[in-house]
Amino acid sequence: MSVDETARNKANVEALRRLNEGTPVLTGVKPAGEVLPGMQPNKVLTSGWPMPWQDYSGGQRRSLIYGAMYEGLAASEEEAADKFATGDVLIGACHDHGCVGSVAGIYTASMPVFVVENTAFGNTGYCNFYEGGSPRRLNYGVYDDEVRDQLIFIEKVIAPVIGAAVERSGGIPLKPLMQRAVHMGDELHSRNTAGTVLFHRELIPHLLPLYSGMAGPVEETDRFLKENEYFFLRLSMASAKSMADAARDIEHSSMMTAMTISCNGFAIRVSGLGDEWFAGPPPVVEAQLFEGYTQDDIHWIGGESHITETVGLGGFAQAAAFALQRYQGGSAEAMAATNTKMYDITLGENSTFQIPFLGYRGTPTGVDIFKVLETGITPAIDAGVAGKDGGQIGAGTLRAPIECFKAAAAAFETRYC
Amino acid sequence: MSVDETARNKANVEALRRLNEGTPVLTGVKPAGEVLPGMQPNKVLTSGWPMPWQDYSGGQRRSLIYGAMYEGLAASEEEAADKFATGDVLIGACHDHGCVGSVAGIYTASMPVFVVENTAFGNTGYCNFYEGGSPRRLNYGVYDDEVRDQLIFIEKVIAPVIGAAVERSGGIPLKPLMQRAVHMGDELHSRNTAGTVLFHRELIPHLLPLYSGMAGPVEETDRFLKENEYFFLRLSMASAKSMADAARDIEHSSMMTAMTISCNGFAIRVSGLGDEWFAGPPPVVEAQLFEGYTQDDIHWIGGESHITETVGLGGFAQAAAFALQRYQGGSAEAMAATNTKMYDITLGENSTFQIPFLGYRGTPTGVDIFKVLETGITPAIDAGVAGKDGGQIGAGTLRAPIECFKAAAAAFETRYC
Incomplete structure (x- = not known):
């Protein structure tokens, strides 16, 4: 027997409609542990389909270990490996937790994530933050004092400022920014220059009133956004996740x-x-x-x-x-x-x-x-x-x-x- | 006899070098009457080569008249025409006064202009401000209460905020912004979207500290920059004038x-x-x-x-x-x-x-x-x-x-x- 072409075509029209009509809106910045469905304090999320600990090798295995160490779930690489093996520390697949991973895609409970609601369909996509311009980043399988300090900087300085600005804004519709960015030379995966500048501009009216109370962090956030043209990628990813998920299960x-x-x-x-x-x-x-x-x-x-x-x-x-x-x-x-x-x-x-x-x-x-x-x-x-x-x-x-x-x-x- | 090709080629190499090496930097926003070389309180500048009053016709003639009225040099169109005829109000060519005109290009002494220094060659180019999104603008030969109010808004709100931000900045190098804008879909004449956003972003660190003392005007300036994607054209023009002038007289x-x-x-x-x-x-x-x-x-x-x-x-x-x-x-x-x-x-x-x-x-x-x-x-x-x-x-x-x-x-x- 062959596939029912009529049913398939009809289903695909609906699937495409859902992809097209997705309307991602950035509504907040929250710790992963608070908002990701199924997230737990002792869980580390990574890219890929769900796999048992022993199936992870090389840089991805190391990345999981580094994630556990960053979160304080283990004090050494050995301890982390042991805890993954025993199940004291859990592994999750990003896609099963409403989010998507950039490269190794390490998420731990304390890490801030963008909350992007697909207001057309009522579902939500999430993504963690771009770490910065260094080629040595946790999501690329590197961990040392510098990587850790940078992750803490994102968590303690950048995320709170952007979170406060987003809260003031009442929600930032991302699709118009994405549309315009594509007219300005971005494809919103490996080039996010226009998206980043447009998002930055969108924050200005909400950053201005924050300045008197938190001048230092606001200035650092302004500088970080200016120096990191890849920043918008994570918003593009969270948006895309929210749009793609709305087209699932047809x-x-x-x-x-x-x-x-x-x-x-x-x-x-x-x-x-x-x-x-x-x-x-x-x-x-x-x-x-x-x-x-x-x-x-x-x-x-x-x-x-x-x-x-x-x-x-x-x-x-x-x-x-x-x-x-x-x-x-x-x-x-x-x-x-x-x-x-x-x-x-x-x-x-x-x-x-x-x-x-x-x-x-x-x-x-x-x-x-x-x-x-x-x-x-x-x-x-x-x-x-x-x-x-x-x-x-x-x-x-x-x-x-x-x-x-x-x-x-x-x-x-x-x-x- | 024919042209000396060797001398011409050599001169053209030098002319092109000067065009290429121009380095425009925005150093201030000032009233035209204060900074344009040869500007006078009773002078109106317009586009085109220098011509006597009787050679101006149609919309350009009307634009000159409107400029005189805007500046308070005449109370009516008739009075303005008379004063141009007698020389009580003078006419100047923009290009002879260090600036360039967009369309009719009307400059009067009170109007704010961008001061753009070509730091590589020590000369300066100027341009007045984009009036806003309405197709009805003084530089397009229209004048009524709305046009006048908008020009006053530019002079009293937008120019002072941007001027103060530029002063705080110590000068904003424009060429890097222009280079990047061309990588982001601008040709910097009829499309200035990226240039405007990049310039806007450049202002942020200098707008933040201004906010507590002048919240309203800063917010209005932020909004004006966001709504007017053509804004950067005047900076592109002033930059180009400064670069082109450095290649003159070779x-x-x-x-x-x-x-x-x-x-x-x-x-x-x-x-x-x-x-x-x-x-x-x-x-x-x-x-x-x-x-x-x-x-x-x-x-x-x-x-x-x-x-x-x-x-x-x-x-x-x-x-x-x-x-x-x-x-x-x-x-x-x-x-x-x-x-x-x-x-x-x-x-x-x-x-x-x-x-x-x-x-x-x-x-x-x-x-x-x-x-x-x-x-x-x-x-x-x-x-x-x-x-x-x-x-x-x-x-x-x-x-x-x-x-x-x-x-x-x-x-x-x-x-x-």
Whole structure:
């Protein structure tokens, strides 16, 4: 028997509508432990599908250990490893806790997260904060005094100021900022320059009245936002998570609703196939590496920032962001070609995110797993790349592996035939 | 005898170097009467080469009259006309007073101007403020209570706040903002969205401490900057004027250093030909007009904002600003083609302003009048378009008339052969 095409098409129309109509609004900044569904004081969240402790290796394993140490759940790497093994410290998958991980994506209970409500559908997405410009960051599998101090600075200075400003604002609608950022050279995954400046500007009227009571922190926050053009990524990710989640669990829909990377490979989730992850090998990568690194240094320690591609941004909006060439290599022609190819595997065009270079055509949005299989074209993903010894070592375009789509299609046929 | 090519080439290398190395820094906001060279309390400045009163007609004549009334130099249109005729009220050309006019470009002594120092060469460029989003503005030949109130608001609220913030800053380097804005979709003539946001962000640390003493005006300034994406144009113009002026008066140089429009046509100035203007008919225009207007409504009342094209921006950077399609029509392909053609008539590539779409190639910079004549390609200019009855009625691309270049070349041959 074959899949019911009519039911699938109808379901996919609905899934795309939900992706398109999502309306992310930043409503607060809160500790992860207070707001993430299912979060616990002794839990560390990481990217990837849920796995037992023994399945984590290399940099992602180290990142989990570092997270436990940062949170004070263990005093040493050995103690942390023991506690993960015994279950005294728990591991959670970001996607199961309403959030998405950037690279290793470490969340602990005390870390501040953005609370982004999808007001059109009533669900919420979360993301933790960008750590700063150093290539040595916890989410890239590095931990030392400097990394810890920076995380504390984010928690004690940046997050409270932005939280207070957001509270004063009554909520900051992010979709208009994202739309405009795409007209200003961002694809909101690997380029967030315009998004960051526009968000910064949005805060001004709420920062001004805070200044007399907390001049130092407000000035530091202003400086941090100015120095970190990647800042908006986490708002883009939380927004995308909130939009993608609203398109989940539509019976008969073959639209992809999430992608994830762990130390063990790549996986996708499909709207009509519930919570199941369909795994494959790690992505193929074409990256521009920072000086001194080679392809052999690339190391997979997790990643879920490509929730942006899932909603029609990132690699699906490269032709809006030619400035990215400098960061991740390639040429304008190649970027336009990569971007345009994505129309072949998507259900439609985004009604909000448009590409001026393509005559304001909406970005290709809503990957259909069957279109991927028919064309052999897999999603293009803009991403940062981690190194063997931790830290960011470059950036480039990843390609999702076809195996995930094959596995998902098989499950789809089993379920709906 | 023919022109000395060696001397010309050498002079043009120097002229281009000066254009490229200009370093505009915003150092203050001051009343025009205090800082513009040659400004007087009873003088009104307008766009175009210097002309006697009787040569002004239509909207530009009305704009001069309105300027005199705004400044309190005349109580009625009749009185203003009489005083211009008798010389009780003087007329000046913007370009002769260190500034450039947007459209009619009306400056009076009380109006605030940006003071932009070209710190590399020690000269200064000036420009008055963007009036606001209404298509009915003094510089578009409209004057009524609303226009006057808005000009007073700029003078009494916006200019003092920005002036105080700039003073606190110790000077705001504009070139880095301009460079980045070009990477963010601006060409800094008809699109200034990124420039405005970046400038706004630059002000924040200096606005914060001003807030306790002047909360209302600071909030109004924040709002004005947010609502007016064209704000940065005047900083772009003042910067360009300061850069172009530093390349003037280089013996043997055939590089164009200014373009101007008046009610009587178009004119250019050339580095090796001193202060002389070489005039031709009005520009050819391909515009997208606001609803309800036709080509017959287009009316020339002046314009010098294309000082931006003179330094390698605007029409010479269209391929950096595909988002402009919506405002001035056209397509990405046409914009890229127009932009690329400008390399055929310029002396080199800009060392600061680069176009991501063209692989970060520097914008075509420094128009050589002889290259224009050899190729028949004239400068492409992004511009707003005024209507017969005043007000802005659209935007588009203008082409400088070839006659100006022919006249300049004839003068060049006379002088240097």
